[in-house]
Amino acid sequence: MGDGSSAMTMILDGKVHAERMLGEVTAAVEARAARGLRPPCLAVVIVGDDPASHVYVRGKVAACARTGIRSVERRLPADTPQAELDGIIAALNADPLVDGILVQLPLPAGLDSKRALHAIDPAKDVDGLHPVNQGLLLEGLPGLRPCTPSACMNMLRAHGVELKGIRALVLGRSEIVGKPMALMLLEQHATVTIAHSRTRDLPALCREADLLVAAVGRPGMVEGSWIKPGAVVVDVGINRVEDPALGEVIFAADPGKMKTLREKGGVLCGDVRFQEAAAVAGAITPVPGGVGLLTIAGVMANTLQACQAR
Ligand SMILES: Nc1nc(=O)c2c([nH]1)NC[C@@H]1CN(c3ccc(C(=O)N[C@@H](CCC(=O)O)C(=O)O)cc3)C=[N+]21
Numbered sequence: 293m294g295d296g297s298s299a300m301t302m303i304l305d306g307k308v309h310a311e312r313m314l315g316e317v318t319a320a321v322e323a324r325a326a327r328g329l330r331p332p333c334l335a336v337v338i339v340g341d342d343p344a345s346h347v348y349v350r351g352k353v354a355a356c357a358r359t360g361i362r363s364v365e366r367r368l369p370a371d372t373p374q375a376e377l378d379g380i381i382a383a384l385n386a387d388p389l390v391d392g393i394l395v396q397l398p399l400p401a402g403l404d405s406k407r408a409l410h411a412i413d414p415a416k417d418v419d420g421l422h423p424v425n426q427g428l429l430l431e432g433l434p435g436l437r438p439c440t441p442s443a444c445m446n447m448l449r450a451h452g453v454e455l456k457g458i459r460a461l462v463l464g465r466s467e468i469v470g471k472p473m474a475l476m477l478l479e480q481h482a483t484v485t486i487a488h489s490r491t492r493d494l495p496a497l498c499r500e501a502d503l504l505v506a507a508v509g510r511p512g513m514v515e516g517s518w519i520k521p522g523a524v525v526v527d528v529g530i531n532r533v534e535d536p537a538l539g540e541v542i543f544a545a546d547p548g549k550m551k552t553l554r555e556k557g558g559v560l561c562g563d564v565r566f567q568e569a570a571a572v573a574g575a576i577t578p579v580p581g582g583v584g585l586l587t588i589a590g591v592m593a594n595t596l597q598a599c600q601a602r
């Protein structure tokens with residue numbers, strides 16, 4: 293192909309799969325309207341002024357508009373007291389017109405995110421982070437499941453990736469991606485390993501993986517030489533790289549990214565060195581244009597699910 297990736301490498305396009313998922317949600321919202329039912333409604337709570345968080349929330353609000361889901365935004369200053377956040381969550385829990393509640397993470401220092409997540413009505417917990425929903429996932433029962441891993445599973449299914457009996461490596465053990473992803477892969481009969489910052493001999497372990505899911509938030513940590521030839525690589529990391537010295541290392545095979553970094557002063561990069569990995573992998577998700585878009589589609593799907601279940 294001349295771009296460093298082999299002719300056999302499939303780029304798993306997050307936009308294609310996100311569009312498909314959003315289309316399904318739109319059709320279901322229209323079917324509700326045809327039966328005289330109100331649209332689903334998502335409430336997004338955003339505290340403070342983290343610019344990345346505002347970009348993500350804008351993406352979610354735009355996806356709501358596209359699918360016909362109502363959205364309400366609660367913007368709170370960074371110094372909001374916990375009691376006030378608790379009160380806002382309680383009011384959204386009690387509001388019969390609100391189906392889904394999403395508290396954008398991370399919360400500013402001084403606010404207890406566990407406490408906020410535990411305060412959300414599990415039936416409205418579209419992030420799937422309430423212990424009741426985590427427990428249902430652990431039991432293999434239906435419930436609201438974290439959007440990023442469930443949308444990744446949806447993409448892998450649509451792509452016909454065989455999971456039964458394969459070796460899957462999940463790099464990262466967060467509540468929102470790593471742990472639930474591992475459980476969902478296990479449910480599909482993959483042999484799952486969870487690796488993390490303390491794992492020994494990580495490159496060798498990665499080289500055994502038929503499916504590698506990277507979710508650590510460390511730009512370009514996974515090198516091309518870590519990938520098993522033909523493996524499926526799902527890159528959940530979304531990192532902004534501004535340091536040209538770091539760029540020279542992780543974009544050695546990617547002059548395009550290096551050029552963007554120089555011109556724009558920064559560039560988005562996954563946890564995987566895309567060009568290096570694409571030369572070895574059978575299929576790989578890009579960043580941007582991969583899992584981030586799927587995550588938003590997953591939020592819409594969960595909001596619909598929460599609405600239908602009421
Ligand atoms: N309670 C909660 N739930 C979340 O689901 C949640 C969260 N908090 N906090 C932050 C992370 C991150 N996240 C993303 C959503 C969309 C893109 C996305 O659309 N990314 C675009 C690029 C966006 C850009 O240009 O920055 C892409 O990958 O192509 C990325 C990341 C949701 N998160």
Ligand SMILES: [Mg+2]
Nearest residue numbers: 464465488489
């Ligand atoms: Mg870790």
